[in-house]
Amino acid sequence: MPGVVVGVDIGGTKVLAGVVDEAGQVSSTALRTTPGRRVVTAQVEDALVEAILESAAGQALSGVGVAAAGFVDSRGERVMFAPHLPWQGEPLRDLLQERLGCPVALDNDANCAARAEAHHGAARGTISALMITMGTGIGGAVLLEGHVLRGANGMAGEFGHMQVVPDGQSCECGRRGCWEQYSSGNALVRNARTLMGEQPSVLEEMTGGHPDRVTGPMVTAAAEQGDLVARRAFASVGDWLGVGTANLVAALDPEVVVIGGGVSAAGDRLLEPARAALQRTLVGAAHRVVPDLVAAQLGPQAGMIGAALLVTSALGAERRVSGGDGPQEE
Amino acid sequence: MPGVVVGVDIGGTKVLAGVVDEAGQVSSTALRTTPGRRVVTAQVEDALVEAILESAAGQALSGVGVAAAGFVDSRGERVMFAPHLPWQGEPLRDLLQERLGCPVALDNDANCAARAEAHHGAARGTISALMITMGTGIGGAVLLEGHVLRGANGMAGEFGHMQVVPDGQSCECGRRGCWEQYSSGNALVRNARTLMGEQPSVLEEMTGGHPDRVTGPMVTAAAEQGDLVARRAFASVGDWLGVGTANLVAALDPEVVVIGGGVSAAGDRLLEPARAALQRTLVGAAHRVVPDLVAAQLGPQAGMIGAALLVTSALGAERRVSGGDGPQEE
Numbered sequence: 001m002p003g004v005v006v007g008v009d010i011g012g013t014k015v016l017a018g019v020v021d022e023a024g025q026v027s028s029t030a031l032r033t034t035p036g037r038r039v040v041t042a043q044v045e046d047a048l049v050e051a052i053l054e055s056a057a058g059q060a061l062s063g064v065g066v067a068a069a070g071f072v073d074s075r076g077e078r079v080m081f082a083p084h085l086p087w088q089g090e091p092l093r094d095l096l097q098e099r100l101g102c103p104v105a106l107d108n109d110a111n112c113a114a115r116a117e118a119h120h121g122a123a124r125g126t127i128s129a130l131m132i133t134m135g136t137g138i139g140g141a142v143l144l145e146g147h148v149l150r151g152a153n154g155m156a157g158e159f160g161h162m163q164v165v166p167d168g169q170s171c172e173c174g175r176r177g178c179w180e181q182y183s184s185g186n187a188l189v190r191n192a193r194t195l196m197g198e199q200p201s202v203l204e205e206m207t208g209g210h211p212d213r214v215t216g217p218m219v220t221a222a223a224e225q226g227d228l229v230a231r232r233a234f235a236s237v238g239d240w241l242g243v244g245t246a247n248l249v250a251a252l253d254p255e256v257v258v259i260g261g262g263v264s265a266a267g268d269r270l271l272e273p274a275r276a277a278l279q280r281t282l283v284g285a286a287h288r289v290v291p292d293l294v295a296a297q298l299g300p301q302a303g304m305i306g307a308a309l310l311v312t313s314a315l316g317a318e319r320r321v322s323g324g325d326g327p328q329e330e
Numbered sequence: 331m332p333g334v335v336v337g338v339d340i341g342g343t344k345v346l347a348g349v350v351d352e353a354g355q356v357s358s359t360a361l362r363t364t365p366g367r368r369v370v371t372a373q374v375e376d377a378l379v380e381a382i383l384e385s386a387a388g389q390a391l392s393g394v395g396v397a398a399a400g401f402v403d404s405r406g407e408r409v410m411f412a413p414h415l416p417w418q419g420e421p422l423r424d425l426l427q428e429r430l431g432c433p434v435a436l437d438n439d440a441n442c443a444a445r446a447e448a449h450h451g452a453a454r455g456t457i458s459a460l461m462i463t464m465g466t467g468i469g470g471a472v473l474l475e476g477h478v479l480r481g482a483n484g485m486a487g488e489f490g491h492m493q494v495v496p497d498g499q500s501c502e503c504g505r506r507g508c509w510e511q512y513s514s515g516n517a518l519v520r521n522a523r524t525l526m527g528e529q530p531s532v533l534e535e536m537t538g539g540h541p542d543r544v545t546g547p548m549v550t551a552a553a554e555q556g557d558l559v560a561r562r563a564f565a566s567v568g569d570w571l572g573v574g575t576a577n578l579v580a581a582l583d584p585e586v587v588v589i590g591g592g593v594s595a596a597g598d599r600l601l602e603p604a605r606a607a608l609q610r611t612l613v614g615a616a617h618r619v620v621p622d623l624v625a626a627q628l629g630p631q632a633g634m635i636g637a638a639l640l641v642t643s644a645l646g647a648e649r650r651v652s653g654g655d656g657p658q659e660e
Contacts (some may be wrong), residue, residue, distance in 0.1 A: 009527050071617060102356020128482060142582065144474070151583025152458060153618040161613035162577040165496060247492040251578060252472065283491035283503050287401060287410050288483040288628050 002100070002261045003060030004316075006052050007308030008111055009067040010034060012136065017051035018301065019059070020308035024120035026301055030054035037086045039219055044085060045092075046262050066092065067112035069139075069177040074154030076106045076310075083172060105311035110157055112306030113260055113296070118146045119309055121297035122258045129298070130254045132159060133246065134263035134270075134330030137172075137180040139162030142252060162218030164244055183240035185216040185263050189280030191233035192219045201229035220266050237263070238270045242277025242293070249291060250283050267295055292317065295298070333390030333432070335645075336382050337638030339397040339439055340364060340374070342414030342466065348631065349389070350638035351658040354450035356631055362385035367416045374415060375422075379429055393636030393645050395424065397442035399469075404484030406640075407438045413502060424433040426575055435641035440469030441478045441486055442636030445627070447640055451627035452588040454565035460584045461626070462489060462575065464600075465503075467510040472582060487596045488516065494574055513570035515593050521563035522549045531559035545648035550596050568600045569577055571606025572623075580613050581620060590626030625640070 008017040018029035030051045035043045052064055052132065070082025079087040096104045107115075114123070114131035123129040123143055133139040138160030142149040149156045158182035161173055168177025179186060188214065193211040198204055202222050207213040222230035245257055257278075263270060275293050279285055298305055338347040339388040341364065348359035360381045365373045378629075383396055400412025407424065411415040425435045437445075442460035444453070449611060453459040453473055469492030472479040479486045490510035491503055498507025511517060523541040526533055532552050537543040552560035575587055605623050609615055628635055 070615060081614075083553070088596060104475060109653075128479075140581075144479075149458075149582070152585040152621065153583050154580065155614065155618055158580040158581035158583075158613050161580050163494070163573060165612060166494070166573075175611060175613070178613075205459075243496075247577070250488040250491050251470075251484040251581065252479065253483050253487065253488075255482040281493060281505060283488050283508075284401060284485060288485055291482065 003062035004056055005063050005065070005308050005312055006051055006055055006061060007065045007067070007071055007112075007194050007304035007306070007311075008048060009112070009307060010048060010085070011069045011109065011303075011305035015047050015051045015302065016304055017048075017055040018169045018304050018308075019055055020305050021232075022312060023174065026305065028055050028057055031306075035263045036084070037082075037084055037096065039084050039086060041090055044087070045095060045099070048096065051058050052100065061100055062114065063103045063105070063311035064096065065309065066104060066106045066114070067095065067109040067303035067307040068092070069108065069109045072106055072108045072154055074150055079106070081162070098277065103315060105307070105309060105314045107148075107307065107310055108139070108154070108157070109303045110131075111141045111150070112304075112310065113145055113302035114141030114157075114258075114306065115148050115299070115309050116298050116302040116306035117258050117296050118143050120305065121200055121302065122294050122308075123256060126255045127253070128254045130245075130248055130252065132241070132261075134184055134241070134261040136202050136260060136309075137184045138162075138244075139261070143254075159248065162244065162247065164240070164247075177241070179244045183237050183239060183244060185261075187240070188216055188219050188233050188237045188263060189214050192229055192235050194222070195229040199229060202227045203229055217263065221268065223269055231269070234266060234269050234282035235273050238273030241270065242274035243281050245274065245293065246278050246281040249278065253288075254291055257291050257293045257295060258296050260298075260302060262300075264295050270293060333392035333643055334386055334426045335393050335395070335638050336386055336391060337442075337634035337636070338378060338382055338399070338441050338480075339633035339637060340372055340378060340415070341399045341439065341444070341633075345377050346370055346630070347378075347385040348634050348638075349385055350534065350635050352642060354446065354635050354639070356635065363382050364415070367414055369416060371416050374417070374517070375429070376427060378426065380431065384494065391430055393433045393435070393641035393657060394426065394430055395442070395639065395641035396434060396436045397439040397633035397637040398422070398436065399439045402436055402438045402484055402645045404480055404482065406484070409436070410476055412466045420590050423527035428610060432646060433641060435637070435644045437637065437640055438469070438484070438487070439463075439480075439633045441471045442634075442640065443632035444471030444473055444487075444588075444636065445478050445629070445639050446632040447551045447588050447590065447626055448473050448478075448629050450635065451632065456585045458582070458584045460575075460578055460587045462587060462589050462591075464514055464571070464591040466516055467514045468574075468593070471585075488572065489578065490579065494570070495578075501638065509570070509574045513567050513574060514612055517570070518546055518563050518567045518593060519544050519547050522552075522559055523564050525559040525562050529559060533559055536541070546592065554595065561599070564596060565603050568603030569607045571600065572604035572609075575594075575604065575623065576608050576611040576613075579608070583618075584621050587621050587623045588626050588633060589623060590596050590628075592611075592630075595629075601625060
């Protein structure tokens with residue numbers, strides 16, 4: 001059946017769907033607000049289906065790829081749990097296949113974004129790469145020859161919960177000292193709030209003097225205006241980004257490290273201190289090629305594009321089995 | 331030319347060579363003392379050649395595999411640097427090929443040990459595994475479908491220099507807070523020395539009251555006798571083993587984690603606290619299969635066996651190219 005492939009990315013705050021072609025180009029998109037974690041799961045599925053159908057705009061669906069902000073089982077069938085969504089072991093793939101009447105593929109959002117960067121973005125043509133996704137927390141993926149390493153439980157790439165400070169800052173995961181407590185959107189905001197007590201800042205005015213109203217985009221805007229509190233907040237998050245990256249590079253020795261997610265929009269303000277810290281803390285830096293630390297290229301559409309790639313390759317594999325000649329990836 | 335394959339493992343203190351068959355069985359071995367890092371490099375090569383020829387005992391050599399305790403370049407030609415050996419960029423593979431008149435293959439010792447465990451030991455049959463080698467420091471390797479991940483510089487698996495404590499204990503690598511400062515043979519000895527000041531210990535007698543004479547094997551022996559200082563030293567090293575392993579498991583989600591190296595001879599005295607710490611510090615432990623943490627099976631011969639495997643597979647690849655039917659591994 002000829003038709004379009006839709007990728008959909010469901011995060012903690014929004015659902016973004018779009019028609020994606022085989023070159024990774026996005027034609028039409030649709031946006032919904034994520035219903036939140038206290039609703040019944042059917043409401044989340046409704047929002048997904050609505051966004052998918054709106055983006056398809058009446059065209060037949062040949063397949064749908066879903067990128068979900070949560071732990072997906074190694075077979076790509078279920079969302080095992082998700083900090084910002086009500087799913088717990090939800091058989092999302094089959095549920096959506098039934099409602100949409102087309103093949104559905106499912107993976108973790110960071111894996112999808114990495115797959116997209118490997119095929120159409122900053123990790124294209126690499127033998128080995130790391131993707132580090134800095135949003136509210138840190139997600140990530142290990143890329144080997146363009147393939148995402150899934151892991152025995154489908155949980156590889158949970159970089160954000162590597163412990164970097166013994167008995168450090170409390171983490172939502174229930175433990176302490178996780179990397180994402182020092183380098184993430186949440187860490188950026190926390191840093192700014194703390195530093196507002198130490199020196200004057202345009203953030204005072206932006207928040208009406210309420211540090212608890214600081215948001216990540218505010219800190220980015222303030223840093224662009226030259227605000228020292230915002231710049232110090234970024235310097236610390238960037239430094240910790242480099243320290244944690246050095247640990248991953250010691251273990252995996254990739255060619256390139258791609259930094260994506262919302263915080264990466266700050267570009268070199270984040271990446272410069274990270275590169276310095278990577279050079280300073282990476283073992284044997286004088287005896288090796290230290291990998292480039294580069295910004296992701298596909299922005300907020302990476303998850304959606306990577307989800308579409310996933311179902312496209314599944315469809316290709318199916319066609320190959322039945323004698324056709326689908327695309328040869330993954 | 332029919333002949334035997336010899337594997338040789340050169341560490342900081344000894345050179346161990348042996349004839350290894352295709353099933354990984356070792357027949358004859360030879361041992362030399364490593365000349366140390368202040369000698370000229372030719373002396374180290376002499377010791378290697380002597381051990382290799384002694385183990386071959388007059389039989390023709392069809393190939394030699396070398397496992398070296400140092401950084402080996404990604405093409406397996408040179409030892410770039412080694413903390414306990416005088417090599418700096420030494421073209422060891424070609425030097426030995428010339429002296430021995432047979433094909434030589436070269437890799438890092440931890441990679442070789444991991445390869446051996448993947449083919450004939452504790453990681454046999456796994457899709458993904460980690461090998462953590464606890465000797466003086468920590469070495470390691472990432473195993474994917476039995477293959478060792480080399481990395482862009484040939485430096486993947488340098489787990490020992492992942493930073494686990496900001497501004498922590500000084501490390502020989504010039505930085506601070508490296509994992510191997512808390513979990514290794516050196517850490518075990520340091521713990522015991524410190525604890526000897528706090529409570530009575532058989533180590534007092536063993537060392538004639540000189541804490542600076544404590545060695546790793548002494549701590550192991552004392553722990554077996556029930557000595558509390560030795561047991562506390564192991565408990566701390568084991569706990570840190572689990573904490574660092576949890577970081578690697580968060581990133582890579584392997585099926586199994588194999589612990590090798592000299593310190594692993596202590597068995598469950600090391601592994602029990604490590605398993606507890608892994609369970610405690612691994613993200614999402616309640617939602618996943620936590621990987622088994624198991625002892626390596628091939629002991630001190632693992633590096634030598636894995637080095638032999640490396641050259642055997644290289645010979646096999648050569649035979650395949652020239653129309654023969656060598657073994658099909660790596």
